[in-house]
Amino acid sequence: MKTTFRPAIMLFGALTLAVGVLYPLAVTGIGYVAFPDQVRGSLVARDGKTVGSSLIGQSFTAPGYFWGRPSATGPMANNAGGSSGSNLGPLNPALVEAVKGRVAALRALDPGNTTLVPVDLVTASASGLDPEISLAAAHYQAGRVAAARKLPRERVEALIKETAITPVMGVFGEARVNVLALNLALDAKL
Known part of the structure; x- marks a missing residue:
């Protein structure tokens, strides 16, 4: 059971970090550089x-x-x-x-x-x-x-x-x- 859940939890954590943190930060950063007026509303x-x-x-x-x-x-x-x-x-x-x-x-x-x-x-x-x-x-x-x-x-x-x-x-x-x-x-x- 440990061998089944450990990879699933690791994958969940990696995807959460990539999609929930890194991707939004990257897109926001690119937006501030490329479209600063629009990003600020x-x-x-x-x-x-x-x-x-x-x-x-x-x-x-x-x-x-x-x-x-x-x-x-x-x-x-x-x-x-x-x-x-x-x-x-x-x-x-x-x-x-x-x-x-x-x-x-x-x-x-x-x-x-x-x-x-x-x-x-x-x-x-x-x-x-x-x-x-x-x-x-x-x-x-x-x-x-x-x-x-x-x-x-x-x-x-x-x-x-x-x-x-x-x-x-x-x-x-x-x-x-x-x-x-x-x-x-x-x-x-x-």
Whole structure:
């Protein structure tokens, strides 16, 4: 019996050390060298104070700010500890009603805007934490933000263009804007 358990225990200890200690330390070390900003949470600071993360969506509700995608996380919006989607299919009546309500709310807050509401402003992402919106969603909100800040719409549109993220190598992904970066640029430049 001793000859059976001893190798098993030794193998268990060696694998625990390799997979449970050495591998995580190595991967973390490589991450700190290769991707230091991401490993530290991609935190964004303004005037020495952390104001958010460029990888996790934040809730902006004031009319003078751009708003991100709705969050499906619980128990509060943009809760990184509770990342999840709503798991509602496109034909689910609850999702249809939620989208209708979000469209109505956007229309009520910007009644002069008659363009189509971009889908990413009324549907949550799979993680519920998406920090970016499409350029269409940013342009849709430009009039409201400009009016709330008493600025020419052209200046707000120029900021959208300045902060836009282009597709990787011009092919992968779509053009988009990070909501936190856009709002911080709006505060800093206007």
